[in-house]
Amino acid sequence: MIFVVSLISTIFILIILILMLEYRSRSRRALARRMRYYASGMDNPQDKPKESKTLSERLRGLLRSGGQLLSNIRHARGLDLKMQQAGIPLLGAEFMILLVFSAVLVTVIVAVVSKKLHIGIMAAILTVAVEYIYVLLRIDRRSASFTNQLGDCLMMIANALRAGFSFLQAVELISKEMEPPISDEFKHVVRDIGLGNTVERALNDMDRRVGSSDFSLVVTAVLIQQQVGGDLARILDTISETIQDRIRMRREVKTLTSQGRMSGWILVLLPIGIGLFLTSMDPNYLDPLFKEPIGQMILAGVIVMEIIGAIVINRIVDIDV
Template identity: 25%
Template sequence: MNPLVLLTIGATLLACLLVVFGVHAYAAGRAQRAALVERLSASGEPPPTGRTRRFRAVDRRLRGTAFGRWVEVKLATTGLDLTPGEFLVYVLASVAAVWLLSAAFLAPFFGPVAGLIGLWAANAFLNWQRARRTERFINQLPELARILANATQAGLALRTAIGMAAEELEAPAGEELSRVADRLAVGHSIEEALGEIAERLPSRELVVLVSTLVLSARAGGAIVGSLRNLTVTLEQRKETRREIRTQLSQVTVTAYLVPAIGLASLLLVNAMMPGALDRMTGAFIGQTAVLVSLGFFALGFILIRRLSKIDV
């Protein structure tokens, strides 16, 4: 028989065999997924379907740029369930809305100014969300140290103790420790896995905890006693931070009232004398005066925030 015919028949049989194996694997995967969904539905937990992502084309193109990667890293530290494409579209839509509203209610000159302030506000929102998540994580550190100490005293390995803490603690500590447990499961070292948490949620308390765990994993030692002493220290620092935040609450409100007073004064002037802002911003000297006044309001806000910021 012709060798070419034999080769064709062999390739056809091999392709048919691969198709059979592929169909079998697909059917087995479908059956496993159906069983998993049925088991989760019986236990009352939501099935792993996930949220439908919007603006996929924008997200795909944005992730290929340096700006998109920066936004992705920024969103990862905030814990927001948003993709870079969704965040960009929402920010641009909000900036356009603020631009149009400012131009309609104040004057056309305030449209671009409001747009720039909107872009700054988007970045400030991410920073605030990150600081808020970091603060929540710091408040969970005493409980985390206590769980690790109890698990280590019971004879469990540090990797097992971290997985146990990830299951018992709520977000954000539970989510971050789940990432650490996943990385440890695929072969990452404890220093690398815990170091990523310190980079995403920077704080002195977390750095001390990570250093204690890394040193104990490297050189051994009385990790239980160290974690129990660290638990007491973290509790004391937690109370100190709460007292300082309470005492500085009035100063914080004052910092936000400064720009609010400036915006309210503009609205008041435009309400008392309709068209005054149009006439004022129609000349170069009026535009300069508005920009200088906005700069002073922003400087007052920054200075008050700096003066009221106390690192513990």
């Protein structure tokens, strides 16, 4: 009975939340239509044909409306930077709403299917963890792509400076000619400067978003050159060669440590594979590990040692270059 009441209450709260977000989204759309009416000089705001919105656009509108409610939360503001670093077009508050909504939805579905509330809660925690890990993986992948493009980017800026371009013109050239993610970041810099920010602040903001030690060196060199003068093209050529050497060294280290990383994966996956194989051969073979107190203690010790071994191997093969 308690489970049924909690399930109905959860669904009721979700419905109220969706209705509130939809109401706020409609108000924002009405305001946008009025602004377009006065900006375009139409005879009647109703004369403009209604735009058909896809499901994804409606969901994004709901996320925006909900994000306004959580925009002042400190953790939401901290997630804004991670969203920018991952290249995800969401605010931190919108991502928090997405996490909460997916957690509640998974909890309800799994709890209804399994008829056990604690299993639904565990599935929701796993879902939130997977989504957050996905964001971290996107940040790592985007940062690696940015670093790999940085050497060519600096060479292009140096050549543009030698051809008579100013630094801002060279930055705008990069934003148009190169591929993402580095072009997206320099577009952000051009937009910030166009809105009135100084070059120093725009570059520092980009450095904070990117989080690359190589680009920090570039920002420092550019800012010092603007204060004391000098041949910026030659400085960028030297930094570009240094970055290319570091990228080459990272690849060599990654190749040399591939055996250790493979050993770590085998260490983690081999016991799981053996357990699945034994269970497929005899479903009752591993019952003592899960049902007997001694077996549960052994299983907990094995999991702890697996985690410790994976961490130690990761520390050994993770060489900072």
